[in-house]
Amino acid sequence: MKFKSLERTPSLPQEIVASLTGALHAGELQPGDRLPSEQALATEFGVARTVVREAISQLKYDGIVQSRVGVGAFISQPQERTAFRISPECFKKRKELLKLLRLRNGVVIEVAADAAQARSSRDIARMEAILKEMRDAISDSLHGAERHFEAERQLILAIAKVADNEHALNFIVMIDSQIAENLRSVAVKNIRATELAAAAIEEQVRLVEAIKRGDPIAARDRARKHYDNAAQRLADRADFVDP
Amino acid sequence: MKFKSLERTPSLPQEIVASLTGALHAGELQPGDRLPSEQALATEFGVARTVVREAISQLKYDGIVQSRVGVGAFISQPQERTAFRISPECFKKRKELLKLLRLRNGVVIEVAADAAQARSSRDIARMEAILKEMRDAISDSLHGAERHFEAERQLILAIAKVADNEHALNFIVMIDSQIAENLRSVAVKNIRATELAAAAIEEQVRLVEAIKRGDPIAARDRARKHYDNAAQRLADRADFVDP
């Protein structure tokens, strides 16, 4: 049994970052605008300047603002961003979550094709072990759904690892972890309720077969079938609605 | 004539971030390890603690480290990352750049299919205007290659904008800007030298046609053809080698 993570009080710099990015997202801050001075922000938020500086340094790190000594800090253009980040409020709305899922799927599908060209026998063995874990999970009435869910994630990671593209791997690890954190419970219920695990496994078996055969076109095709289907199954769930 | 951006001295926190991420990438720091205390790092780097704190706060922002009051800062697991970031040294090696290009293409291709289902007549008009700009650029012997390069980027953004997936849009804006910054000169030379612009335009015309027709499968297919071809043309360049 895992306990829910408690709602730890966010740090002061984090709150300021959230406030500033909120203002940016709301259009109150436009690219090119100058931020208030650190001193002004400090008094406004009622904190020390060091706290404001930490917050702004994070925004600078993402390329969201640029600061010039003696002048101030300015909101930069969207194309100046240097990081892709998923904010927690993306998971508030199910629709947002499905969009993230589609983004992830797009990368996974491409990566599956690359994996079909770079796979080794060891890679295949690893994937088939994961498939076996999925099949075993079916007969586990207690934790089967959870095991299946984790095995599906493992398969994605296994595919990404053999594709010889560490950037894509990093991206998938990041986005999939974020999605899984916010999707685990409903996805697990999904598997359990619809009893579609067998069909999902079959889709993935055929995907791994294509990779094993070294057929990138078939791998891409089957990856698309499975991951699009999975997203569709999730979207079709009656209880998959905004809280 | 544009001047090269001067080599501005990186800020102290930035250097510390680079040093720490370098140690992490080199395996000297493993997930779970504890960082030296802020005081120790400050004396080691010869800076004030505030500078170290800014550096660590950036790493915390990315989920690379987690800190606990009274204990210290710890390297977190890779799946705890909350941001995808492209470091400048990714562009040092051409091979890395091609991998980033493939990552971008994967998303663009998926997005093209979504765009085919969500496009409006205004969207199509915008895309066709961009295609016209490409054709016009051919007869511009002076800046034609640059204009073509920028128009290709604009088309990608235009497609991403109509696909109704702001996460994918954000991702594409970010990664494409980064790639373009580091690819502009060689890509422009590519267009100019090989005189393949006409063929590239034809590929994109067919892509826009598919989107206009509302045919996601064709859009995906043609997007793949064009962007894979573009990457291939780049990779095939004789002068596209590591410096």
Place this chain on the structure above:
DNA sequence: GCTCACTGGCTGTCTGACAACTGCGCTGAT
């Protein structure tokens, strides 16, 4: 052996200070 208060160290935050830099207005010379 077990319990528990203590203690040293760490992070988070605050305060004050100073250097380097920038934009702007003012002054004074032409």
Place this chain on the structure above:
DNA sequence: ATCAGCGCAGTTGTCAGACAGCCAGTGAGC
């Protein structure tokens, strides 16, 4: 009147020191 040059106020970047709250380990007391 014009304009070059100067100084000034404001801003960021960095430094030093301080303190509260928290935590792990230690050692005394039972």
